[in-house]
Amino acid sequence: MANETVFRRYHGNPIITAKAVPRANSIHNSAVVEFGTGYAGVFRVDEQDMNFTLHVGRSRDGLHWEIDPQRIKMTSSDPEITVTPHSYDPRITKLGDTYYVTWCNAGAQGPCIGLAATKDFKKFRQMENPLPTANRNCVIFPRKINGKYAMLHRPSDRGHTPFGDVFFSSGPDLIHWGCHRFVFGPVGGWQGTKVGPGPVPIETPEGWLLIYHGVWTSCNGYLYYAGGALLDLEKPWKVRYRTKDYLLGPSEPYERIGDVPNVIFPSSAVLLGKTLRLYYGCADTCISVAEANLDELVKFIKTHSF
Ligand code: BMA
Secondary structure, X not given: OOOOOOOEEOOOOOOEOHHHOOOEEEEXXXXXXXXXXXXXXXXXXXXXXXXXXXXXXEEOOOOOEEEOOOOOOEEEOOOOOOOOOEEEEEEEEEEOOEEEEEEEEEEOOEOOEEEEEEOOOOOEEEOOOOOOOXXXXXXXXXXXXXXXXXXXXXXXXXXXXXXXXXXXXXXXXXOOOEEEEEEXXXXXXXXXXXXXXXXXXXXXXXXXXXXXXXXXXXXXXXXEEEEEEEEOOOOXXXXXXXXOOOOEOOOOHHHHOOOOOOEEEEEEEEEEOOEEEEEEEEOOOEEXXXXXXXXXXXXXXXXXXX
């Protein structure tokens, strides 16, 4: 029996494996949104030369996916702004009729955050990198807060980063970012080494629901878990509640065994009525789904908080 908490794993996990794309070594840590009458997504594909590339995927039900074998080609008004051969861990935020993709765009200067806009998941327009290197995780809030675009991100180093705090930044135009605020950092246990933002925060009456990854260092390396927090709606750098217990920890064979064992990496979520469906990367190898009732999840975070 898996270590179920408020999340129930889908019986058909993993839902996407390397078989979905020719030349894929693995496919994991990806972003999914509702789109048209179904779903679309941007998927992290680690290819057989171990370059990490971004590919569009489409689905009718969010569980069975067709992934484009070709990587996304983006246009940019500045030739200096390009997608790097090490592009990974995308998130997608819908603002108006536009979907904004953020991802780790790792180049010669180390891991950097990339940003691109699409309306149709066919044409992608790459914008200025929103943050300086080194930074590995970035997710944009689904609405302006106090009149400004807002994001959560996690500064890093160029290596495997034995630290990591979540920061908030905001700005007027999706290009210039400032008002940097510390949100939260590691506190011990499964989130004792580093923490980073996961899917797009979901607005609830109790605050912004943020699912995040927490990392613990064992004698065999890092283990990745999913945790939950509720952030103040107007000042999201103020944490109202944060889980002491993890929401999901690696326990199933597909979470335990893979290119990087014992990794649960939450990267996107969709709200279907009151059901929150979480997509997460497993062991840097494949993608799985777990679902929770939104009210039960919020209650769990409030009652299992520090
Ligand atoms: C992090 C990122 C993730 C990965 C995790 C575990 O630093 O690179 O893409 O899932 O490590 O390897």
